[in-house]
Amino acid sequence: MTHYYFNIRRHDVLERDLEGAEFATLEEALEEASQAAREMLAEKVLANHVIDGSRFEITTEDxxxxxxxxxKSVIRFT
Incomplete structure (x- = not known):
């Protein structure tokens, strides 16, 4: 298992994930990031906030x- 951190990059600002989580593969970590991004975007939509260029930067312990x-990549249109 590898420990991954889901840091959020908003333009030039990096919000560090101090806890992270263990995953067997990077693909599993990316799937978790996709689900978290969907939930965060849903909250933004409900609050009538602009969907900007935020992204997860998934890092290892080092x-x-x-x-x-x-x-934006987790939003499906048609």
Whole structure:
């Protein structure tokens, strides 16, 4: 199991995930990030906030960026 951190990048600001979570694969971590992004976007839509260019930067314990997920990428149109 690898410990991944789901940091949020909003423009030039990085909000660090201090807890992280354990996953067997990066694909499992990306699926968790996708679900979290959907939930966060749903809250933004309900609050009538602008959907901006926020994204998850998924890192390992040593700070290496293992993957990225743009929040907009989880929205399906038609």
């Amino acid at each position: 700070g290496t960026v293992a993957g990225e997920l743009a929040f």
